[in-house]
Amino acid sequence: MRGRILFLGVLIVVACALPFLVSSYRTFQLTLVLVYAIALLGLNILTGYNGQISLGHGAFYALGAYCAAILIDKAGAPYWAVVPAAGGVCLVAGFLFGLPALRLEGLYLALATFALGVAMPQLLKYHHLEKWTGGVQGIVIAKPEAPFGIPLEADRWLYFFTLAVTLIMFVLGWNLLRGRIGRALVAIRDQHTASEAMGIHNALYKSLAFGVSAMFTGVAGALGALAVQFVAPDSFGVFLSIVFLVGIVVGGLASISGALYGALFIQFIPNIADEISKAAPWAIFGVFMIGFVYLMPTGVAGAIRLLLTRRRAQ
Amino acid sequence: MTLDAVILQVLAGLATGGIYASLALALVMIYHATHLVNFAQGEMAMFTTYIAWSLINAGMPYWPAFLLTVGIAFILGMFIERIVIRPVENAPVLGVVVVFIGLLVILNSVAGWIYTYTIKSFPSPFPRQPILGIHYISAHELGAIGVTLAVLALLYGFFRFTPLGLAMRAAAQNPESSRLVGIRVGWMLALGWGLAAAVGAVAGMMVAPVVYLDPNMMSGILLYAFAAALLGGIDSPGGAVLGGFAVGVLENLLGAFVIGNELKLAVALVLIVGVLLVKPSGLFGRVYVTRV
Numbered sequence: 001m002r003g004r005i006l007f008l009g010v011l012i013v014v015a016c017a018l019p020f021l022v023s024s025y026r027t028f029q030l031t032l033v034l035v036y037a038i039a040l041l042g043l044n045i046l047t048g049y050n051g052q053i054s055l056g057h058g059a060f061y062a063l064g065a066y067c068a069a070i071l072i073d074k075a076g077a078p079y080w081a082v083v084p085a086a087g088g089v090c091l092v093a094g095f096l097f098g099l100p101a102l103r104l105e106g107l108y109l110a111l112a113t114f115a116l117g118v119a120m121p122q123l124l125k126y127h128h129l130e131k132w133t134g135g136v137q138g139i140v141i142a143k144p145e146a147p148f149g150i151p152l153e154a155d156r157w158l159y160f161f162t163l164a165v166t167l168i169m170f171v172l173g174w175n176l177l178r179g180r181i182g183r184a185l186v187a188i189r190d191q192h193t194a195s196e197a198m199g200i201h202n203a204l205y206k207s208l209a210f211g212v213s214a215m216f217t218g219v220a221g222a223l224g225a226l227a228v229q230f231v232a233p234d235s236f237g238v239f240l241s242i243v244f245l246v247g248i249v250v251g252g253l254a255s256i257s258g259a260l261y262g263a264l265f266i267q268f269i270p271n272i273a274d275e276i277s278k279a280a281p282w283a284i285f286g287v288f289m290i291g292f293v294y295l296m297p298t299g300v301a302g303a304i305r306l307l308l309t310r311r312r313a314q
Numbered sequence: 315m316t317l318d319a320v321i322l323q324v325l326a327g328l329a330t331g332g333i334y335a336s337l338a339l340a341l342v343m344i345y346h347a348t349h350l351v352n353f354a355q356g357e358m359a360m361f362t363t364y365i366a367w368s369l370i371n372a373g374m375p376y377w378p379a380f381l382l383t384v385g386i387a388f389i390l391g392m393f394i395e396r397i398v399i400r401p402v403e404n405a406p407v408l409g410v411v412v413v414f415i416g417l418l419v420i421l422n423s424v425a426g427w428i429y430t431y432t433i434k435s436f437p438s439p440f441p442r443q444p445i446l447g448i449h450y451i452s453a454h455e456l457g458a459i460g461v462t463l464a465v466l467a468l469l470y471g472f473f474r475f476t477p478l479g480l481a482m483r484a485a486a487q488n489p490e491s492s493r494l495v496g497i498r499v500g501w502m503l504a505l506g507w508g509l510a511a512a513v514g515a516v517a518g519m520m521v522a523p524v525v526y527l528d529p530n531m532m533s534g535i536l537l538y539a540f541a542a543a544l545l546g547g548i549d550s551p552g553g554a555v556l557g558g559f560a561v562g563v564l565e566n567l568l569g570a571f572v573i574g575n576e577l578k579l580a581v582a583l584v585l586i587v588g589v590l591l592v593k594p595s596g597l598f599g600r601v602y603v604t605r606v
Contacts, residue, residue: 119579
């Protein structure tokens with residue numbers, strides 16, 4: 001336990017020091033890593049812990065991003081207020097989508113969420129919503145400046161803002177998953193009937209898991225919109241949802257730290273692979289997805305856990 | 315909304331419906347054999363359509379290229395089952411879904427890599443002028459419906475009247491007993507995948523002249539095929555075909571008169587979620603009862 005706290009402390013210190021050691025473009029990329037980590041944690045709560053497969057989480061990310069952008073663009077809301085607002089909207093939306101999803105098991109839920117992911121860009125382009133969403137053009141928002149005259153440039157300030165939100169979300173997620181609720185979620189995943197018999201309200205927990213998962217992803221979407229300064233329908237296609245799926249499979253299903261490994265993977269691998277060809281990142285993603293299912297079903301987090309246990313056993 | 319316009323939309327809907335029906339049929343074939351929904355079905359069809367494009371561009375006449383592509387698709391489908399799907403046959407659902415999505419992504423990116431993402435036109439084997447003086451429907455649409463129906467008839471004949479078709483049905487229905495009477499169940503599954511890929515290839519080649527060829531051309535069509543398969547009942551081949559035509563007509567009528575073309579994919583989403591909620595077994599599917 002002490003080792004883990006020490007490790008977390010070192011991690012936070014490194015995370016605070018990093019933006020001063022790298023260029024502001026790299027800082028922007030690191031911000032996106034944090035954003036993806038929150039989104040992946042959200043998807044992992046639903047798919048990893050609760051066993052409900054979602055192939056459409058990009059839709060909730062899009063919803064969060066659009067909430068943030070519309071609130072800033074149309075209502076002039078401050079940037080720090082739009083993040084919880086987006087989370088709240090996505091919590092409700094996820095809960096509502098989770099209600100019909102209760103009747104869908106395994107493959108069928110995957111199908112329904114896949115359809116949601118594919119249809120999302122079209123919904124965002126819908127011309128009756130154009131007044132708010134800006135249609136195909138999307139919305140451009142300004143990058144927030146550091147407050148109180150703190151001498152930090154915008155990219156670095158946003159990184160620290162995102163880091164703070166990430167810490168809050170991870171503490172929330174950790175608290176949620178290590179206790180009674182987390183065990184209930186896992187019980188529902190592993191033994192649906194037995195968990196019901198043990199007094200767990202399956203329907204409530206499953207739709208709540210959907211809501212909370214969407215909330216995490218929505219918060220990530222809002223932060224992502226702030227970082228990229230731009231939202232447009234075509235950046236939230238079904239491939240975004242697939243990227244998230246790649247992230248949790250590579251990072252590790254049903255693992256909190258896995259979200260961070262997954263986020264690093266989906267942010268930096270395409271950068272490296274892009275140099276080969278425009279299509280290469282996706283080919284690599286696909287190969288990694290299949291490869292991890294065959295060879296390392298617990299992902300990077302599982303492999304690290306295994307190594308640590310082996311070392312301790314020696 | 316005149317009667318003429320309605321007839322026009324219904325006929326156009328039947329033409330696209332035929333394509334949904336073929337792809338839905340491919341999905342049902344794989345579902346029937348393995349109880350898996352193949353998310354990569356659309357990308358498999360897209361990839362084989364690119365192969366047909368290469369063959370035609372290399373100077374091969376249309377119909378030989380068509381047949382050769384169907385053959386290649388068959389072999390490709392068998393390969394995919396043997397190499398990629400076999401190892402996860404008994405894995406949990408999540409693992410299987412991830413493998414399917416991985417396959418989708420790989421096929422999509424490899425097609426983009428080889429053929430680039432620029433949109434290509436694909437030839438239609440049918441004349442440009444409407445045939446038989448019918449002005450409601452183009453020759454390609456009529457031809458596509460004809461090809462779809464021919465494929466259906468062939469498949470029906472194959473499964474109903476040949477020993478191999480019987481063996482495949484047996485393997486899908488009761489693998490253990492089939493194995494005991496000497497049917498090689500594993501190979502039957504591979505054959506099923508091959509057939510599904512071949513049917514998908516036909517659908518791809520029929521739809522490509524309409525939507526043009528690009529690596530992402532199938533995502534919307536796959537969604538409609540899902541809707542069609544679910545509407546008809548995901549384990550009923552006949553239901554999938556009827557579902558395909560119904561969804562095609564519904565899509566065109568709604569698109570033309572009610573909600574406009576912008577929300578066509580949302581229609582598919584509503585259909586999928588609606589069918590799953592109201593009648594998960596579809597119109598013609600079997601209701602499964604499990605004991606807990």
